[in-house]
Amino acid sequence: MIRTVATKPYDDQKPGTSGLRKKVPEFQQANYVENFVQSIFDALQGFEGKTLILGGDGRYYNREVAQKVIAIAAANGFGKVMVGQGGILSTPAASNVIRKYKAFGGIILSASHNPGGPHEDFGIKYNAENGGPAPEKLTDAIFACTKAIKEYKIADIAPIDLDTIGTVKAGGMTVEVIDSVADYAELMEALFDFDALRKLFKSGFRMRFDAMHAVTGPYAKEILEHRLGAAAGTCRNFKPLPDFGGHHPDPNLVHAKHLYDEMMGPDAPDFGAASDGDGDRNLIIGKGIFVTPSDSVAMLAANARLAPGYKDGLKGIARSMPTSGAADRVAEKLGIGIYETPTGWKFFGNLLDAGMATICGEESAGTGSNHVREKDGLWAVLLWLSILAARGESALQIVTEHWATYGRNYYSRHDYEGVDSDRANALVDELRAKLASLPGTTVRGLKIVNADDFSYHDPVDGSISEKQGIRILFEGNSRVVLRLSGTGTSGATLRVYIERYEADKAKHGIDTQVALADLIAAADDIAGIKRHTGRNKPSVIT
Ligand code: G16
Numbered sequence: 001m002i003r004t005v006a007t008k009p010y011d012d013q014k015p016g017t018s019g020l021r022k023k024v025p026e027f028q029q030a031n032y033v034e035n036f037v038q039s040i041f042d043a044l045q046g047f048e049g050k051t052l053i054l055g056g057d058g059r060y061y062n063r064e065v066a067q068k069v070i071a072i073a074a075a076n077g078f079g080k081v082m083v084g085q086g087g088i089l090s091t092p093a094a095s096n097v098i099r100k101y102k103a104f105g106g107i108i109l110s111a112s113h114n115p116g117g118p119h120e121d122f123g124i125k126y127n128a129e130n131g132g133p134a135p136e137k138l139t140d141a142i143f144a145c146t147k148a149i150k151e152y153k154i155a156d157i158a159p160i161d162l163d164t165i166g167t168v169k170a171g172g173m174t175v176e177v178i179d180s181v182a183d184y185a186e187l188m189e190a191l192f193d194f195d196a197l198r199k200l201f202k203s204g205f206r207m208r209f210d211a212m213h214a215v216t217g218p219y220a221k222e223i224l225e226h227r228l229g230a231a232a233g234t235c236r237n238f239k240p241l242p243d244f245g246g247h248h249p250d251p252n253l254v255h256a257k258h259l260y261d262e263m264m265g266p267d268a269p270d271f272g273a274a275s276d277g278d279g280d281r282n283l284i285i286g287k288g289i290f291v292t293p294s295d296s297v298a299m300l301a302a303n304a305r306l307a308p309g310y311k312d313g314l315k316g317i318a319r320s321m322p323t324s325g326a327a328d329r330v331a332e333k334l335g336i337g338i339y340e341t342p343t344g345w346k347f348f349g350n351l352l353d354a355g356m357a358t359i360c361g362e363e364s365a366g367t368g369s370n371h372v373r374e375k376d377g378l379w380a381v382l383l384w385l386s387i388l389a390a391r392g393e394s395a396l397q398i399v400t401e402h403w404a405t406y407g408r409n410y411y412s413r414h415d416y417e418g419v420d421s422d423r424a425n426a427l428v429d430e431l432r433a434k435l436a437s438l439p440g441t442t443v444r445g446l447k448i449v450n451a452d453d454f455s456y457h458d459p460v461d462g463s464i465s466e467k468q469g470i471r472i473l474f475e476g477n478s479r480v481v482l483r484l485s486g487t488g489t490s491g492a493t494l495r496v497y498i499e500r501y502e503a504d505k506a507k508h509g510i511d512t513q514v515a516l517a518d519l520i521a522a523a524d525d526i527a528g529i530k531r532h533t534g535r536n537k538p539s540v541i542t
Contacts, residue, residue, distance in 0.1 A: 017486030019125025055089020056109025059116030074171030090279030132373030191309030251283035275377030286395020294324035297361025
């Protein structure tokens with residue numbers, strides 16, 4: 001039976017950088033999930049009888065919400081829901097499944113790298129038929145529906161057994177529980193030379209992969225240990241847990257410090273990597289060398305031809321605006337296009353669909369290619385392994401040689417988390433108001449040549465996205481970028497991105513924070529970071 005249930009709108013269901021993210025208790029309010037899911041369907045057209053993909057990162061509340069989505073999808077007229085076993089699909093795996101089975105779209109239950117548990121974060125996002133995050137036009141339409149919603153439709157069906165692979169009928173709709181890993185592993189086999197990777201591991205190559213008790217555990221175990229023959233124990237923390245073992249599944253130098261320490265230690269394996277809550281981010285650490293995400297996208301792009309999936313070369317590279325310019329130099333050398341987009345993977349979709357870009361990357365530990373329409377943590381790991389295998393060199397050698405060829409972009413991001421929202425907005429407003437007066441002035445001996453608020457003109461659909469980050473450009477191509485995060489759930493997170501380009505090989509061995517010290521001080525002088533936030537230092541430095 002289908003029920004139509006009267007409801008009242010919530011006024012805070014605006015999707016952020018990547019879907020709606022809130023604390024679990026907020027999602028547990030009466031009809032909160034139902035309202036949002038119904039609003040997604042209200043904003044869409046033409047899905048009657050079609051297939052919806054459903055999966056999540058396995059965090060607390062994943063199963064309950066998966067059941068609700070199925071019941072609401074049935075009541076709204078979907079023909080079929082394909083759901084990952086246990087309600088689990090990594091974000092890139094979900095993107096792949098949407099594309100592979102030509103689904104109408106998909107719902108992904110994830111708050112990505114944010115912590116999980118009864119008092120931590122949850123999230124819901126919609127991906128369209130190209131497998132990518134809903135574009136802004138659609139997220140705006142969803143938000144408009146959440147503000148006007150009066151009722152939702154739900155089918156009275158018994159909870160689906162999400163653990164048993166197979167097909168059942170429910171509420172006039174088909175529900176198919178699929179293996180969460182198989183389709184994704186098959187896609188990776190098509191892109192990479194698994195024989196070459198097996199040889200690498202057979203030769204004694206040692207690796208450590210930390211799944212951080214998040215969704216990539218089963219994927220990494222299957223691909224690295226079972227299919228590629230990496231030694232048992234290569235994958236650590238591989239069992240997905242609803243609270244990620246009490247940790248923060250964010251693969252950065254703070255939350256994956258144990259991996260960093262191991263990789264810098266005397267008995268370090270040859271290669272270390274980690275992924276986040278929903279499997280789209282990656283952390284790459286070679287023996288004795290951390291590779292910044294911005295450098296990683298440049299190095300992957302420069303060497304991608306070494307993997308079969310990219311042997312014909314790249315069409316173009318896209319990076320988010322705050323990501324360093326390292327990839328620009330690679331694109332220039334390869335003679336291909338380079339595109340600078342706002343933060344958010346959704347902005348890459350058009351470029352990938354139009355065949356203008358093949359590899360995309362972001363400073364926030366995200367790299368991916370046109371194989372799906374999301375960033376993909378394990379894909380980045382497999383491409384790095386393919387490059388290491390083909391070149392027969394260590395990560396340290398590859399990085400050093402890359403800098404020698406292209407120059408080094410010293411780069412760091414300073415995050416001020418949980419800042420009072422009014423204070424953070426005041427900082428941004430004050431800075432915006434003085435942008436026009438900055439060019440020509442000198443701060444800490446650094447001459448400002450330009451200052452603006454980034455605005456993106458999508459070359460494919462002509463849409464314009466404004467106020468996407470404040471850029472302060474200094475003489476010599478150094479820059480500072482400031483913006484507020486769109487993924488946090490408590491207060492505001494101020495992100496300060498600092499970058500300096502250094503062509504001289506003799507100056508490539510400086511500690512990053514030392515190399516950027518004057519720019520960091522200048523950023524505070526210009527934006528009044530300490531004054532506005534009341535903080536003496538960032539909460540996280542990456
Ligand atoms: C999401 C987006 C990314 C973005 C990141 C950080 O990643 O998909 O495109 O770079 O958030 O965004 P912000 O700086 O606004 O917090 P994820 O891994 O959280 O889905």
